[in-house]
Amino acid sequence: MKRYLVLENGKVFEGEAMGAEGSAIAEIVFTTSMTGYLETMTDRSYKGQAVVQTFPLIGNYGIMPPDMESDRSYISGYIVRQECDAPSNFRCEGKVEDFLTEQGIPGIKGIDTRSLVSMLREHGTMNGAIASSPDEISLDEIKAYRIVNPVDEVTVKEETIIEPEGEAKFTVALFDYGVKENIIRSLVNRGCKVIRLPSKTSAARVMELKPDGIFLSNGPGDPEDNVTEIETLKELSKSGIPMMGICLGHQLLALAHGFKTVKLKYGHRGANHPVKDSRTGRIYISSQNHGYAVVPESIDEKIATPLFTNCNDKTNEGIMYKDAPAFSVQFHPEACGGPQDTGFLFDDFIKMMGK
Helix, strand or coil: CEEEEEECCCCEEEEEEEECCCCEEEEEEEECCCCCHHHHHCCHHHCCEEEEECCCEECCCCCCHHHCCCCCCCCCEEEECEECCCCCCCCCCCCHHHHHHHHCCEEEECCCHHHHHHHHHHHCCEEEEEECCCCCCCHHHHHHCCCCCHHHHHCCCCCEEECCCCCCCEEEEEEECCCCHHHHHHHHCCCEEEEEEECCCCHHHHHHHCCCEEEECCCCCCHHHCHHHHHHHHHHCCCCCCEEEECHHHHHHHHHCCCCEEEEEEEEEEEEEEEEECCCCCEEEEEEEEEEEECHHHCCCCCEEEEEEECCCCCEEEEEECCCCEEEECCECCCCCCCCCCCHHHHHHHHHHHC
């Protein structure tokens, strides 16, 4: 059955239907990862977005539920060149096609993803619609689409405690803005008891918990929309409790200190982004998924210093704070999928709590 991708600029791509029936309007973004498609589909940071996979063959090792980064998929649509209908892997429990159908996500395959990605790189991220007809959804409706308060939709609804095996060395209060499961695993495997908190948990409640550290997770959307969360971090930054942030958490902590964020032309999404450590000059390959970044010129060097820089476009990739025991990074040191080059940052956080 035919299906169409209609971009807000009027460009139409014709392909074949895959996944669930129906249509969807979303922000169209692309990821350059060659593997980790299941982690991509279950990453809550993609809430409200339709994902284009630049790697031409998707699904060759199937679906492995233990590798999911959340309880379900949060993407609005899925776009691939070719979907493998005969996956081969000893852990495989299903096909991408069936997973999308179960999750209620419409997809499209058989389109020229290379041409699509070239267009997104040239013109920037655009809205689009996946539909059964190119005239099913008007361009005005596509252009008007906005991702509204996605953090409220993806955050945990009540406090949850995740215990490590054996005695906990530290207690970490984790703000869930759309956290990936491997972030939690990375802390638990290092002996941390993790208290997973709804995004709008008050600073007073965090102080009641008496944590050894505070963790700010990744998540979807425009960081500036999270007014309540930013105000909370302003208070907690004065507490003296060690703090670490990733992705959206990095941006929110920066905004809490008065720095600025900006929407990137087409974002950074993939598992091969080089970042430079400003302390050592060493280059690391990182996993990334974000459409916004902290403006480097807005960082007040009286209270903070840049920690990492993107080697491709010189955008900020990390900040070390001078006024508090805190640091944050724009990329994902927990990988999944991606390189584990920067996993040592979790160890740095552990050391910070140990002091």
